[in-house]
Amino acid sequence: MSHPVALDEPGKRVVLMGNEAIARGAIEGGITLAASYPGTPSSEIGNTLARVAKKLGFHFEWSANEKVALEVAYGASMLNQRTICPMKHVGVNVALDILNPITLRGVKGGLVVVSTDDPSQHSSRTEQDNRWLGPHNDVPIIEPSNPQEAKEMTIFGLELSEQVKLPVLLRTVTRLSHMRSDVELGEIRDLGRKPEFAWDEFSYRVAGFEKLFRRHPERHGKIDAVQEVFEKTSFNELKLVNDSKFGIIGVGFAITYVKDALESLGVEDKISYMKLSTPHPMPAKLVTKLIESVDTVLIAEEVDPFIELMVTALSKTVNPDLVILGRKDLSFPREGELSQELVEAKIAELTGAHYDDPSRTEIEAAKDDLMFDRMLTMCAGCPHRSSIYALKKAVKTVKGDLMNVVVNGDIGCMGLAHAPPMEFEDTYFAMGSSIGVSQGMQQLGVDTIAWIGDGTFFHAGIPSLQNAVHNGAKIKIVVADNAAVAMTGFQTNPQMGITATGDKVEPIMIEDIARASGVKFVKVVDAYNMKEAEEAFKEMLEFDGVAMVISRRDCAMVAVRQMRPNKPVSYVIDEDVCSGCKLCLSGYGCPALMWNDETMKASIDTTLCMGCDSCAQVCPTKAIHRSDA
């Protein structure tokens, strides 16, 4: 079955996720190239594009990181091609170094950068609000409120980008990226443009260096032109109610809370409100119409008081006595997502409308007392679990105590090493940062282990590895290599020998990169062979120099998929041999293991067990064996 985003059936209604709708918007807008780096909640945009790219005839790639992705997209734009570059909000930090010069130099073909922000940190280390990049870089920011609008605004962004010659940043939040609703498809455009370098706009040789270099005045002119477009676009809506002295601005996705609250409270015809889908540059004339007409304005936005501060500045000249309520004045919490209840309660309080709080506070409290959190953990058979277990044993032997080494972890599934029962990770910060921070500590005499995954190593681990070798810091690096960008849903990386769209290519091996970078101790072990891994870790820890062990084994989820239609041969526990010591549960903690209170023995859930053999290696009484043995 072909994916609905590839359907050439204008007018048809299909259920699309916000992220899929963005992919469809890019396709309808006539892109010929898309480049991305995966990261929740953005990954489904790239996943979708990857699935249909060949069929629809455009290039899609999972680039090495977000900066590379944006550079690739910009290359296409300078050839007068439309292009999209989706990433998660913190990915834009990585891409910022190229985003800024793009805004200065300008674009030719429409270029939309998608930033999927994550208020409440559902799956991120920060809830940073990327709308601040608008004023920081003079990049226009558009913020849709539902999947249909996400599709339309992606097309709008491509057109606007081309019209004003700036990249456009389309910003979503997790709730929009991951919501699904019916979307009416439009026409897929084939612009049929020949890829030709716009020499007169970008070439130092043709246009002249001086003309291209100092561009801030041009950039300011462009962003002012964008503001005029935003004053008129129908994506913004203003509803003024006569005599209403109270107004609301709902920005981007937050308008959905506002509209539902007004209806639910029965005050939709009594209050002036504005749907603001273009936060930067804020359409000042349109906002003025609202704030001139009211005494108090409430601003609902995710997640920083961005528009609240812009309105505060604007009100100084147009309505100095305006009372401005929002995130900054703590009418809404300073951090975290809004909710229907928060917005409804606040509007009720300000308007005197009747509101019944639906929260069941007492039952919820009793539930919280009774219930576990269900902490994240590595999957049954995850090779990272056996790697960590072996690493802990090696550290104990060589260093005497597990606390004699700082374990700097990294982003990805392997980052779950901090979770019980493994609990063998002290820090993680940013993609690839395990190696750099380990070097800083090692340089001053504190022993470290950099614990990094294969995907993360390719993203940002290579410069820091070379930096450590160059500076003679004798850091120890363990690459937990599961041959998958697993955390975000199995995208490709350069070691896999296959591209995002399925072409076979020469794999680039991590051990080759390490050796070429001057690492004198490089060993590759099988993560499921815990004895072998432990020995290699010991050698690594004792080595006088930068040392790396690559603990390699396919991601368990991938392995099980590849076995289909066959099922893995599960392991079982011989109850006569099991001593009931619980080491497999409390020390190893694979989710396929269970405790039987009646027999006081461990057992294995054969529907979860994928037959990796690791727990059999952990068991001190050798009670665990293959079910067919």
Add this chain to the structure above:
Amino acid sequence: MDTFKIVVAGVGGQGTLLASRLLADAAISSGMHVKIGETYGMAQRGGPVMGHIQIGGETNNPQIRKGEADVLIGFEPAEAVRRGVTYLKKGGLALINTRKTDPVEVVSGMRLYPELDELFGLLRMVTDDIRLFDATGIAEEAGDPITTNIVMLGSIVESGLLPYSEETIVETLKTGLKPQFLELNMRAYELGKKAYHSL
């Protein structure tokens, strides 16, 4: 029509998202608007998953307001209670798979899985209409525990509460599932339907 609201609760890997999608696709086929809000974070690693499905109506936000869900489909007992006490309306139907998925806190011995009676006691403060069954056991009977989601779907269809016809959902299954697994899934669907009457 009023918006029909369903909360789906479970654990990553149980196929809750596919079940939500099938329920939504059937609504679209019947000419109704639909919204799904999905909360899963990094759920592939064993975390909780929740789906909010709103069929018909004109709401804008994909999240169901607290206490307004007409139906709770619980794929796992603790997750069903976690969401049910917050979102299920007074007297709403709670259809729950009793097969537990132990979290890492329980596997590693940090704490015990709460007693099911205590858990369901909390939910009973919201509704009397709680229907419990071993859907995973039925799925195993159908041929593969992975079809637990389709067993649940069969049961909820049989409840007669969904705002569209059974033909629509069967048609959706036939077009939305991989052909090589259709027979297995249809078996699970029929067993799920049958099971509803003994609940």
